[in-house]
Amino acid sequence: MRVLLGILRNSLVLAGVGLALVALLLVLATAQPWLGLRFSADGAMLGVQAVPDGPAAQAVKEPTPLQAVRLANGEVLKLEPGDLVEEPDTLASYAHMRRFFARQTALASALREGPVELVLGAPGAEGRAVQVTAQPRRPLSDLPSAFWVQLAVGAVSFLMGAWVLRARPDTLAPRLFALASFGILGFTFPAALYSTREIALDGRLFAALSAANHFGALLFGATMIALLLVYPRRLVLGRWFAAPLVIFGLWWAADTLRLPSGPAWGANLPTLIEMIAILVCAGVQYWRAGADPAARTILRWFGLAIAVGAGGFVFPVVTPHMLGEQAVVSQGYGFLSFLIIHLGIAIGVARYRLFELDRWAFRILFYLVGAALLLALDALLISAVSLARIPAFGLSLALIAVLYLPLRDHAARWVLGRREIDRARLAKDAIAIALSPGPQAFEANWRNLLDEVFEPLEIVPAELSAPVGVTHEGRALAVPALGGAPALRLEHPRRGRRLFNSGDGRLADEICAMLANAIDGRRAYERGVAEERRRIARDMHDNIGVQLMGALHSQEPLRKDRLVREALADLRNIINDAGADLALPDLLADLRLEFAELLAARGIAFDWRVLEPEHVQLAAPGVQTLRAILREAVSNAFRHGEPSRIAVQIVANAAGLLVEVSDDGRGFELVEVVRGNGLSNMRQRMEALGGRLTVLPSERGVRVQAQFPLSGGRA
Numbered sequence: 001m002r003v004l005l006g007i008l009r010n011s012l013v014l015a016g017v018g019l020a021l022v023a024l025l026l027v028l029a030t031a032q033p034w035l036g037l038r039f040s041a042d043g044a045m046l047g048v049q050a051v052p053d054g055p056a057a058q059a060v061k062e063p064t065p066l067q068a069v070r071l072a073n074g075e076v077l078k079l080e081p082g083d084l085v086e087e088p089d090t091l092a093s094y095a096h097m098r099r100f101f102a103r104q105t106a107l108a109s110a111l112r113e114g115p116v117e118l119v120l121g122a123p124g125a126e127g128r129a130v131q132v133t134a135q136p137r138r139p140l141s142d143l144p145s146a147f148w149v150q151l152a153v154g155a156v157s158f159l160m161g162a163w164v165l166r167a168r169p170d171t172l173a174p175r176l177f178a179l180a181s182f183g184i185l186g187f188t189f190p191a192a193l194y195s196t197r198e199i200a201l202d203g204r205l206f207a208a209l210s211a212a213n214h215f216g217a218l219l220f221g222a223t224m225i226a227l228l229l230v231y232p233r234r235l236v237l238g239r240w241f242a243a244p245l246v247i248f249g250l251w252w253a254a255d256t257l258r259l260p261s262g263p264a265w266g267a268n269l270p271t272l273i274e275m276i277a278i279l280v281c282a283g284v285q286y287w288r289a290g291a292d293p294a295a296r297t298i299l300r301w302f303g304l305a306i307a308v309g310a311g312g313f314v315f316p317v318v319t320p321h322m323l324g325e326q327a328v329v330s331q332g333y334g335f336l337s338f339l340i341i342h343l344g345i346a347i348g349v350a351r352y353r354l355f356e357l358d359r360w361a362f363r364i365l366f367y368l369v370g371a372a373l374l375l376a377l378d379a380l381l382i383s384a385v386s387l388a389r390i391p392a393f394g395l396s397l398a399l400i401a402v403l404y405l406p407l408r409d410h411a412a413r414w415v416l417g418r419r420e421i422d423r424a425r426l427a428k429d430a431i432a433i434a435l436s437p438g439p440q441a442f443e444a445n446w447r448n449l450l451d452e453v454f455e456p457l458e459i460v461p462a463e464l465s466a467p468v469g470v471t472h473e474g475r476a477l478a479v480p481a482l483g484g485a486p487a488l489r490l491e492h493p494r495r496g497r498r499l500f501n502s503g504d505g506r507l508a509d510e511i512c513a514m515l516a517n518a519i520d521g522r523r524a525y526e527r528g529v530a531e532e533r534r535r536i537a538r539d540m541h542d543n544i545g546v547q548l549m550g551a552l553h554s555q556e557p558l559r560k561d562r563l564v565r566e567a568l569a570d571l572r573n574i575i576n577d578a579g580a581d582l583a584l585p586d587l588l589a590d591l592r593l594e595f596a597e598l599l600a601a602r603g604i605a606f607d608w609r610v611l612e613p614e615h616v617q618l619a620a621p622g623v624q625t626l627r628a629i630l631r632e633a634v635s636n637a638f639r640h641g642e643p644s645r646i647a648v649q650i651v652a653n654a655a656g657l658l659v660e661v662s663d664d665g666r667g668f669e670l671v672e673v674v675r676g677n678g679l680s681n682m683r684q685r686m687e688a689l690g691g692r693l694t695v696l697p698s699e700r701g702v703r704v705q706a707q708f709p710l711s712g713g714r715a
Helices: 002-030 094-113 145-167 172-194 203-230 240-256 263-289 293-322 336-350 354-384 389-404 407-416 423-434 439-454 502-553 557-576 584-602 620-640 670-674 678-689
Strands: 037-042 045-050 064-070 076-078 116-120 128-132 458-461 469-471 476-479 488-491 605-611 645-653 656-663 692-697 702-708
Touching: 002 145, 002 172, 076 094, 094 203, 094 263, 145 172, 145 336, 172 203, 172 336, 203 240, 203 263, 240 263, 423 439, 423 502, 439 458, 439 488, 439 502, 469 502, 476 502, 584 605, 584 620, 584 645, 620 645, 620 656, 620 678, 620 702, 678 692, 678 702
Parallel strands: 605 645
Antiparallel strands: 037 045, 045 064, 064 076, 064 116, 116 128, 458 488, 469 476, 476 488, 645 656, 656 702, 692 702
C-alpha cells in the first residue's frame, strides 16, 4: 500500500508540473497584443486578411497587400517576408537574427503603445492608410491549430517520460528517456509560442524562447545518444554515456553566446551530428546484440521509429529550408514526427509488449512503403503518361493492390520467420497424441509436437500457478497441463532467433483446444465402450442366464432345443443392441409361455394376471428392461426362495405400468441379494428409464415391484 501511495503521489506531482507548464504557455500566448489579422507572404509581397469580429475587421474588409506599418512615433516600418519566419535558426547569420529580433521588438512595442496605421496597397501603388488598435490580449480561440499540435506533442511526450520512469524507476535507461521527454517539451513549448505569433513578439522574449528551443532540441538528441550508449546493452563504461550531454551542452552555450560563425554552425550542424550519432549508436547496438532476440527486437523498433520520425521532419521541413524553398508543412506540424520517435522509444524502453514489436514494426513499414510506392507511381503516371489525376490515382491503387499487397505474406514469412501452419495435420497429430498408449508416451508425443511447431531451445515444466500464454517479454510461452502431462514452458522460439508473439499464443491455444477435444473424444469413446460392456453383461445375466437355466432343467429334448435357440437369438439381439418396437401383448405372451414351461419343469405353480390396455406399447429400451426384470425376478424367486407358487401381475394405470412378481417361498435377507449382480442390474435399468424398483422381502416370500413410466402411451 505504501508503494502504491508513493507511485500515486509521484504521478500527481509530475502531472501537476505538466499542467503548470501548459498553463504558463497559455498565459504567455494570450498575453500578446492582438490585431485580428492573418499575415501571409507571396514572394516579396505580404498580404493581410482580417479575422471576423477582430479589431481590424472594419478597417480591412477583404484580403489585400500590405506595404508597411506606421508606428506611433511616426516611423514607417516596411514589412518583409522574413518578419513572418517561423524559426529564426533558419536565417543566414547572427546579424540577420539580431536585425530580426530588433524589428520584432519595434513591432511589438508599437502594438502595445497604441493604435498603428497599416499602409495597404500593391507595391509601387499609392497606399491607403487604415488605423487599427490592438486588443491587449489574444483570445484562445485565435490560437491556430499548429499551436495546439506543438502543445500536445510537448505535453504528451512529457507524460510518456513520466510513464516510463514510473514503470521502471530503478534503471538508467528510463531516466534518460524521461530527460529526453523534457527536451521535447523544451523545444515544442517555446516554438508553439513564437512560431504561431500573429506578427510580432518582443525581441528579448523571442531570443530567450529561441535559445530554449535550441536547448531542448540538443538535449533531446544528446539524451538519445546517451540512451543508445547504455541500452539495451551498455557500450561505454562508467559515466562516459554522459559525454554527449556535456559536448552538446557546451555547443548550445557557444551558440547562445554567438561564438560560431552563424546559425548553420551553431544550431543546424549539431542537430545533424546528433542524428548521425544516433544512427551510428543504433547500428553498433544492433551489432552487439548478437543472437539476443529481445535486444534486436528493441533496436529494430528504435530504428523504425527514428527513421519514420526523422524522415517525417527532415524531408518536409528541414530539406526545403536547406534548398532555399518554403517548408512543405509548418514546423509545428512537423514536430508530430518527434512524437512518433518518442512513442516508439518509450515502448522499447518500457519493454511494453516486447514480443509484439517486430510485428508492429513490419506492419508499419509495409504500409509506409506501400503509401510511398502509391504516391510515386501516381506522380509517374501523371508526369510521364499525362494521365488525369483521378484515373492515375485509380490505376496506381489497382497496381499496388495487385502487385504489392500479395507480397505481404511472403515478406512476413521472410522477415518475421513466420511459417505456414497445416491445421489439418495439427488436428491429426492431436488425435494421435490423445490415443497415446500411456502417460509417458502422451507427454513425449506432446513435447515433440510443441518442438516441431515452435522450435524452442528448451521445454521445461512450468509452475501450475504460472499464467498461460506469452511470458517473460516474449522469451517464453506457457501451455497448460493436459491429459496427465504437466504444464510446460517453451523458451526462446526458432532456436533462440525470435521472440514469441501473440500469434504464437493464439496458435498454442488452438493446438491445446484441439488436443483437449481429442482427449474428451477418447474419454467419451472409452465411457461408451465401458457402458456397452455393462449393457451386454446385464442382458446376458438377466436374459440368457434364465433361458439357459430353463434348458438345463428341461427333460424334453425338443423344449431344450427351442430354449437354446431362443437364447442364441437373444444373444444376437444383445450384441447387436436390437430394439425394434414390440407390442406389449405379444411380448407378454412370449414371456408367459417361457415362465410356464420353466416353472412346470420345477413343479412350481404359476399365476399370471395381466390388466393392461391393448394399445399400450413399449419402446426398445422398455422392451429389454421389462423382459430382463421379469426374467431376473422369476429366476431369483425359484433359485433362492424354494417357493411352491410364483405370481406375476401386470397393471397399466395413470402412473404408468406396474409389474409385480411375488412368491410364497422362504424369503431372503435383502443384504444377501445386494451382493449379486441381478438386483443391481434391475435397479440400473429402471433408473435409466426413469422408473422405480422396490423389493419387499418377508418371512414368507418376496414381492418385487417395478413401476414403468409411460409418456404418450409409450415407455
